[in-house]
């Protein structure tokens with residue numbers, strides 16, 4: 414049976430202002446341009462995955478499990494998921510909380526700063542996750558982040574692991590995790606600051622990347638991928654480690670680069686690519702996403718990644 418991807422996570426509406434610089438505390442920046450986009454780490458990763466899986470006959474489906482509010486943002490998000498071709502049977506409309514909203518600032522160098530009001534995302538329940546996972550084949554790659562309640566994430570990871578599903582955890586936004594959870598993961602994908610929070614090691618070069626990865630291996634994670642922004646990613650399996658370069662591009666907005674990377678990684682693993690090839694594919698996809706404004710809007714299509722030249726190592 415073809416492999417599936419199941420993304421469990423948040424859906425937000427992103428309200429983005431692009432200006433020359435980000436405000437310091439107490440500062441008001443006048444000027445800049447405004448745009449509103451569908452976002453949320455879970456939804457971004459699901460959209461990345463479904464765009465990259467499209468037209469691949471060996472991949473069955475991309476399912477998204479999430480909670481949206483009973484409001485205009487929730488309706489717009491649902492429409493977007495349907496248009497993208499996501500399986501949305503497990504996107505629930507919550508009548509008690511509004512849809513999640515993120516306020517995003519982007520400066521002239523493409524750096525961002527983000528505030529999130531979780532709303533309905535904070536009510537994603539273990540029951541919803543259990544119902545969704547029960548419909549997925551054991552070969553499913555399950556992808557999670559940390560914008561939904563930690564007990565729900567914890568439950569989902571353990572359930573998926575017991576079923577023999579491969580679980581990718583993107584531990585973002587950074588927060589401490591139950592150590593026993595790490596033993597249930599197939600891959601963990603922190604960026605540099607998340608790696609530091611999880612390991613206490615500041616990743617600045619190959620030696621510190623190796624040390625942080627060893628720390629996570631010792632905690633029970635077999636495969637560690639530390640994303641390194643424009644430098645690409647560091648892949649460490651128990652026994653081998655390597656840098657994968659990001660293709661050189663002109664970044665205009667790095668919002669959701671990590672989400673694109675994770676969605677792409679899930680698709681590549683579901684297609685049974687070896688981990689190094691999967692990480693290379695993810696670096697290529699994410700490098701395209703940073704050349705465009707927006708979160709879901711910036712996710713590339715499969716043909717764009719397949720036709721991008723390989724970065725030289």
Ligand SMILES: Nc1ncnc2c1ncn2[C@@H]1O[C@H](COP(=O)(O)OP(=O)(O)OP(=O)(O)O)[C@@H](O)[C@H]1O
Nearest residue numbers: 604640641642643645659667669670671696699700
């Ligand atoms: N300037 C860039 N040029 C090329 N590729 C990039 C650039 N920035 C990010 N990437 C790609 O995106 C991946 C993820 O980026 P990063 O490590 O910054 O994740 P992140 O901090 O989770 O991102 P974000 O929070 O902005 O979504 C990198 O591993 C790389 O492949």
